[in-house]
Amino acid sequence: MEMMSGAEMVVRALKDVGVEYVFGYPGGAVLDIYDALFAQDDVKHILVRHEQAAAHMADGYARSTGKTGTVLVTSGPGATNTITGIATAYMDSIPMVVLSGQVPSQHIGEDAFQETDMVGCSRPIVKHSFLVKKAEDIPVAIAKAYYIANSGRPGPVVIDLPKDIVNIQESHPYEYPEDFSIRSYNPTEKGHNKQIKKAVEAIKAAKRPVVYAGGGALGASRKLIKLAEMLNAPVTNTLMGLGAFPGTHEQFVGMLGMHGTLEANKTMHNADCIIALGARFDDRVTNNVEKFCPYARIVHVDIDPTSISKTVNAHIPIVGAVDKVLSQFFDHLKDIDQDTQKEKLQDWWKQIRQWQSRKCLNYATASEVIKPQEVIQSLYKHTDGKAYVSSDVGQHQMFAALYYPFDKPRQWINSGGLGTMGFGLPAAMGVQFAHPDAISAVVTGDGSIQMNIQELSTCLQYNLPIKIISLNNRALGMVRQWQDMIYKGRHSHSYMESMPDFVKLAEAYGHVGMRVDHPSELDDAMARCMAIKDKLVFMDIRVDQNEHVYPMQIKFGAMDDMRLSKTERT
Amino acid sequence: MRRIISVLLENEPGALSRIVGLFSQRGFNVDSLCVTTTTDPTLSRITITTHGDDKVIEQITKQINKLVDVFKVMDLTEGSHLERELMLIKVATPNEHIRAEVKRMADIFRGNIVDVSARNYTIQLTGPSDKLDAFITTATELTDVLEAARTGVCGLSRGDKALKI
Numbered sequence: 001m002e003m004m005s006g007a008e009m010v011v012r013a014l015k016d017v018g019v020e021y022v023f024g025y026p027g028g029a030v031l032d033i034y035d036a037l038f039a040q041d042d043v044k045h046i047l048v049r050h051e052q053a054a055a056h057m058a059d060g061y062a063r064s065t066g067k068t069g070t071v072l073v074t075s076g077p078g079a080t081n082t083i084t085g086i087a088t089a090y091m092d093s094i095p096m097v098v099l100s101g102q103v104p105s106q107h108i109g110e111d112a113f114q115e116t117d118m119v120g121c122s123r124p125i126v127k128h129s130f131l132v133k134k135a136e137d138i139p140v141a142i143a144k145a146y147y148i149a150n151s152g153r154p155g156p157v158v159i160d161l162p163k164d165i166v167n168i169q170e171s172h173p174y175e176y177p178e179d180f181s182i183r184s185y186n187p188t189e190k191g192h193n194k195q196i197k198k199a200v201e202a203i204k205a206a207k208r209p210v211v212y213a214g215g216g217a218l219g220a221s222r223k224l225i226k227l228a229e230m231l232n233a234p235v236t237n238t239l240m241g242l243g244a245f246p247g248t249h250e251q252f253v254g255m256l257g258m259h260g261t262l263e264a265n266k267t268m269h270n271a272d273c274i275i276a277l278g279a280r281f282d283d284r285v286t287n288n289v290e291k292f293c294p295y296a297r298i299v300h301v302d303i304d305p306t307s308i309s310k311t312v313n314a315h316i317p318i319v320g321a322v323d324k325v326l327s328q329f330f331d332h333l334k335d336i337d338q339d340t341q342k343e344k345l346q347d348w349w350k351q352i353r354q355w356q357s358r359k360c361l362n363y364a365t366a367s368e369v370i371k372p373q374e375v376i377q378s379l380y381k382h383t384d385g386k387a388y389v390s391s392d393v394g395q396h397q398m399f400a401a402l403y404y405p406f407d408k409p410r411q412w413i414n415s416g417g418l419g420t421m422g423f424g425l426p427a428a429m430g431v432q433f434a435h436p437d438a439i440s441a442v443v444t445g446d447g448s449i450q451m452n453i454q455e456l457s458t459c460l461q462y463n464l465p466i467k468i469i470s471l472n473n474r475a476l477g478m479v480r481q482w483q484d485m486i487y488k489g490r491h492s493h494s495y496m497e498s499m500p501d502f503v504k505l506a507e508a509y510g511h512v513g514m515r516v517d518h519p520s521e522l523d524d525a526m527a528r529c530m531a532i533k534d535k536l537v538f539m540d541i542r543v544d545q546n547e548h549v550y551p552m553q554i555k556f557g558a559m560d561d562m563r564l565s566k567t568e569r570t
Numbered sequence: 571m572r573r574i575i576s577v578l579l580e581n582e583p584g585a586l587s588r589i590v591g592l593f594s595q596r597g598f599n600v601d602s603l604c605v606t607t608t609t610d611p612t613l614s615r616i617t618i619t620t621h622g623d624d625k626v627i628e629q630i631t632k633q634i635n636k637l638v639d640v641f642k643v644m645d646l647t648e649g650s651h652l653e654r655e656l657m658l659i660k661v662a663t664p665n666e667h668i669r670a671e672v673k674r675m676a677d678i679f680r681g682n683i684v685d686v687s688a689r690n691y692t693i694q695l696t697g698p699s700d701k702l703d704a705f706i707t708t709a710t711e712l713t714d715v716l717e718a719a720r721t722g723v724c725g726l727s728r729g730d731k732a733l734k735i
Contacts, residue, residue, distance in 0.1 A: 119584060124595045128638040131584065148638060183735070184580055184641045306632040309625075 001173040006135035006166035007032035008039075009174050010099065013142040015042045016176040019070050021061060021433055022046065023054040027074025028114060029101025032166045046433065046462060049454040051078050053426035055085020056452070059094050060430025063413045064388055066219060068095040068150045069430065075101040075163075076114030080121060084420060086156045087125040091417025092240060093215060095150035097142075097157050098122075104164040105133065118160045127155030135165045135172045143177050152187025153216075153304040187303060191320035191328055199275075199299040199316045200332040206273030208295075208348045209233040212256065213322075215240030215416070216278015216302060218409040220323035224277065225249070227326055230333060232341045234352055236264040238279050239401055240416040247405025248385070253352060254361075257285040258553045259398040262360035262562060262570070265553070267352055269293055269560040276300045276314070278322040280307040282417070291558035301325045360551050360564055361402055370519050372396060372471045372543040376403035378526045379441060379469055387439040387467075388413065388431045392424035392448030395477035398549040400443040422451025425468065429455060432464045439530065441467040446496055447476045456509035459536050467529055468506075468538045473545040474499060481548045506538035516541045572601070573627050574646040574653060574725050577616040577634055578733050581607050585639040589616060592637070598622065598630050602655075602699075602722030613641070615733070617724045619699075644733050646725045653725035657702045658684070660692045662714040671712055679705050690716060699723055 004012065010033050014022065023046045026034045037045050048054040051073045058069025069089075073079055079100040089096045103112040119129045128148050130141045138161075145157040203209060211233050217224050221244050228235045228251050235245045236256040245252055254261030256268055268274065274296045279285070281300075286292045289311055300307075300314035301322055308317040318325055363373050376399050379387070389404055390413040391397040397414055406412045413431060415423040424442040432440040442449075449470050459466055471477075479494040503513030512535050516525045522541070529537045554561045554569065562570045579585050586605055593600050601619040608615045620630060627645065635643045646653070663669040669691070676683055676693045679701065685692035695705055702720060709715050727733075 120587070123584075123588060123591050129584070182638065185638045304636065306629065306636055310629060 001175055003171045004174050005032070005036070005168040005170055006138055006161075006172065007036040007168050009135060009138040009172065010142070010161065010166060011036040011040060011043055012174060013139045013176060014070065015040075016139075017142060017146045019043055022070045022072045023048055023057040023061075023430070024072030025051050025054060025074070025078060027078045027101065029075035029103060029163045030072060030078075030161075030166075032163070032168045033072065033099075033101070033161070035168055045072070047458065048426070049457050050452065051081035052085050052422070053452050053455045053458070055082045055096070055098065056088065056420075056423050056426035057430035057433070058096050059085060059089050059423075060390060060413050060427030061434045062089070062094050062096055062430070063427070064410050064431040065434045066410065068097055068146055071096065071098040073098070073100050074114065075103055075118070076116050078114075079118040080116055083121060083125070086122055086158070088415050088418045088420045088423060089156045090125040090127070092415065093154050094156070095154035097145045097149050097159065099159050099161060102131070102160045102162040105162040106164070108162065118158060122158045125156070126158050129158040129160065131160045132162070132165060135170065138165070139175060140177050140180060143180060144182060148182070148185065152185075188319050189303070189321045189324050191301065191318040191325040193328075195316060195318045196325070196328045197332060199318060200329055202273055202297050202299055202316055203231065203275060203329075204336065206297075207344060208270060208272040209275060209345075210267050210271040210273070211235040211245070211275045211277065212238070212268065212279055213241045213244050213277045214238040214279025217241055217244040217322045218278075220277070220326055221245070221409045223323060223326040223330075227329065230336060230338065230341070232338065232345050233275070234267050234349075236260070236267065238282070238285060238416075239414065241279060242401060242412045243406035243409040246407040248407055253356070255401055256559070257282075258287070259402065259549050259551065261402070262358055262551050262560070262564065263352060263355040265551075265560040265562060266355045269558055270351070271296045274298045276302075277326075278302060280310070281312040283311070286312060287553045287559050287561070288556050293559060358564075365519065366544065367519065369544045370516065370522055370541060372399045372473070372547055373403050374519065374522065375469060375471055375541055375543060376400050376443065378522050379443070380404045381523075382526045382530045383439050383441065387411070387441045388428070388435060390414065390424045390428035390431060390440065390442045392442070392444040393419045393421045394445050394448060395473075395481065395547070395549050396443050396445045396448075396471040399471070421448040424448060425452050425466070426455050428466050429459060429464055432466055433462075439467060440464075441469055443469050443471070445477060446470060446472040446474060446499060453505070456506065456511060456536070460510040463534070464536060465532070465534055466536045468536070470502065470538065470540050471543045472499070472502070472540050473543050473547070475545055477547075478549070480545075484548065502538055502540035506536070511536040511538055513538045513540065571623065571627075572619060572621045572647070574651070574723055575618045575620060575631060575634070576644045576646055576725065576733050577618070578608070578641045578735070579614055579616065579637070580639040580641075581612050581614040582639060585614065586616070588637050588639060589618075589634060592633055593620075596629070596633060598626065602720070604722040604724045613735070617722070619723045641735055642733055644727070646727055649731065650728045651725050652728060653698050653723050654696055655699050655702055655723050656694070656696045656721045657705070657718055658692060658694055659706065659709065659718040660690055660716040661709050662689060662716055663691050664689060664713070668713050672709070675705070675708060675712070681705070
């Protein structure tokens with residue numbers, strides 16, 4: 001057996017598990033591991049400027065590939081700085097492994113320098129965690145962590161590594177566990193046959209069906225399209241599921257929920273059968289659960305039993321992976337005739353087309369001021385709809401979700417569950433590492449971008465040609481919108497009085513900055529931005545400060561009770 | 571409604587804190603908690619008494635089941651079951667009359683006096699929780715209760731049903 005130090009075992013096990021990139025930041029407790037990293041080229045380390053950004057980069061990498069993202073940080077502040085990133089990944093079920101240094105075993109609990117109980121701090125926001133106590137346990141802990149992170153309902157896993165066990169002065173036998181099992185952990189992949197049959201009967205009987213697909217359907221995109229086309233059913237995606245079903249498909253009715261399209265919410269509300277695939281009936285979708293979809297029988301497919309009947313009661317619950325369950329559906333749907341199906345849903349589609357004719361995403365352009373919506377449409381045009389779009393959190397996030405129709409899964413990267421401002425730029429960096437030849441764009445705002453702006457420095461170090469599309473409205477737009485709507489326009493601390501000159505800032509970091517003020521300049525500027533292939537471009541685009549995101553659900557109402565503009569309601 | 575939930579899980583450091591943490595994170599109630607290793611030393615068994623409506627209990631059992639360390643979760647109150655709790659209770663016995671009365675009460679409740687000192691008796695009592703509650707009520711009417719320690723409920727299903735791997 002090969003002999004090596006604990007630090008070497010960490011790096012070697014990462015290699016054996018197939019890790020390409022580690023996003024991290026060195027410090028006292030992980031110096032030995034960094035020394036082991038130095039001696040090899042298999043696992044590439046990306047040096048960030050703040051540990052939170054390391055977690056978001058690993059997250060963006062994971063979201064855009066489906067593979068597990070990896071983070072390496074030191075003990076204490078290094079570890080606690082990752083907490084927001086871990087929570088972000090946890091809420092959106094993103095596979096991630098965070099390796100954190102820890103003070104030497106004999107000093108744990110002594111309030112030693114840079115000591116925090118990382119396993120304890122992260123417990124509520126991880127799928128699982130390991131505190132490794134012996135160097136010999138390192139390979140198996142790492143193998144198990146990656147398995148747990150990316151199986152069942154994915155999620156982040158923390159591995160805490162006390163400094164003494166990774167000591168480079170000591171040597172231990174290394175063996176990577178090719179075959180291991182975790183006896184208490186066996187996620188259910190296949191749906192229960194009886195439930196499948198029940199679901200298929202309900203789906204066949206439906207006259208007004210709708211497919212409601214979330215982040216859990218991203219890995220089953222092709223089957224989702226097959227199901228929808230087979231049934232001729234309308235499809236709506238959640239914020240997390242965008243791209244699982246093509247945004248330009250004629251059966252797509254748009255995103256649903258708080259800022260969903262009118263037609264998506266109407267279709268849901270009036271459906272007689274909801275086929276929920278890997279979605280969790282989040283409060284940003286359902287609005288008032290008491291009034292939620294009164295006519296529908298709900299088929300709910302989810303790999304996590306706790307998601308089923310948590311907020312909305314499912315009539316036909318199916319625990320299983322969307323991909324596997326859809327295959328099981330197909331076994332029972334062989335006899336379905338597409339022509340009959342089309343005929344059966346004729347009235348339903350007539351109704352849906354009528355809702356669509358309201359064109360709820362139309363907005364008024366202005367000659368002197370850029371509307372945020374047109375920026376997203378311009379981005380779409382100049383990237384042929386093919387860019388990876390990462391977003392921060394706020395109005396710009398909703399504009400991007402609504403005005404950039406994503407045709408492929410994993411193209412849209414956003415913090416849906418936790419709503420983490422500062423997520424966008426580092427996530428887009430993770431995306432760019434995973435897809436070096438693709439366009440990785442960030443849609444952000446003047447508030448969000450300043451939450452992890454230090455990573456512009458990392459972008460320079462690794463030559464990441466990210467395209468930053470910053471919708472600058474000199475305000476925290478979404479907060480301001482709510483203040484306009486609910487707080488009689490009292491803009492309490494939602495403005496930014498001293499904004500940096502973003503063009504100069506980008507240039508100071510060695511990138512290209514552009515400022516766009518006028519609608520007439522927008523298209524040209526966007527074209528110039530996309531033409532620069534080898535450099536990061538920061539587009540500071542001045543947009544209308546008073547624009548609101550519509551449609552918007554009316555609080556306490558049903559799904560389809562919506563404001564359509566500042567003056568119109570359903 | 572009051573429920574008794576039994577959990578079989580890995581006997582590993584951190585496993586208990588995950589369960590307890592889950593209750594506080596999700597806003598579930600813990601009325602009592604009883605933890606020990608089982609006949610298999612690699613496994614622990616936790617018995618939790620809690621309360622909530624069916625929907626809450628369903629979430630509790632699902633959430634516990636979701637933890638990577640957990641093998642099985644069983645709601646004992648779903649079927650017929652046995653439940654027992656042990657209490658040690660120290661009561662003041664300032665005079666002859668109260669001493670005699672406490673002794674009689676302990677006998678009626680099938681308890682044992684396990685420690686005696688000049689001014690107090692300590693009684694050991696086992697049974698379902700409401701029996702222990704009843705004893706405390708009666709004892710309080712008679713004399714000063716100096717202190718009481720209870721183990722929390724532990725329980726098993728009746729018949730063939732068993733919580734095992």
